[in-house]
Amino acid sequence: MKVGLFYYSKTGNTKKIASMIEQKIKANKINIDLIEIQPIKHPGFIKGAYTAYREKDLPIKNQDLDVKQYDLLILGSPVWAGKPVPFIHTFLHKSINTIGKKVAFFFTSGGELEKTRLVQDILKKWSKEKDFQMKKNMLIIQMKKGDIVSGEKRINGFIMDLFTK
């Protein structure tokens, strides 16, 4: 079993949670690669929010990745305008072959977690467009300047579900 954890992070929150998840998975002796999705350029707030909201692509350096070696992909993203960042859209729609892949998602957000439903609906739509199997259990962690505000207790359950369902 090999896991590929890919994440985008502009200000470090998602990177922090990605590392926590990586460490916890490693502690269970499961092979995992942690890979940052790198933008050609980080957008400013308005462009970022607009492209995320419209579900558009923004270019990334990680092009044409071979993810065949991974039995499970975990994708981490900040919530931008209630949606995944455009780089996650690019990653799934342009960068990898998603067909039949098992994909789990986690998010960090600045606000309260009521956006979960919206994000989940979008991912369900993308999973149909790109033919990947989305893991039902999704994690959203609310954060402020690198500190977890809420959701920390759900991390272990999220990880356990990845390997038991």
Ligand SMILES: Cc1cc2nc3c(=O)[nH]c(=O)nc-3n(C[C@H](O)[C@H](O)[C@H](O)COP(=O)(O)O)c2cc1C
């Ligand atoms: C362009 C932009 C849009 C955002 N939109 C939302 C939002 O709709 N809801 C929310 O809760 N937080 C929003 N945030 C806050 C981020 O989701 C939050 O700070 C996140 O943890 C940042 O992750 P990072 O440090 O890995 O970049 C937004 C931040 C940016 C930069």
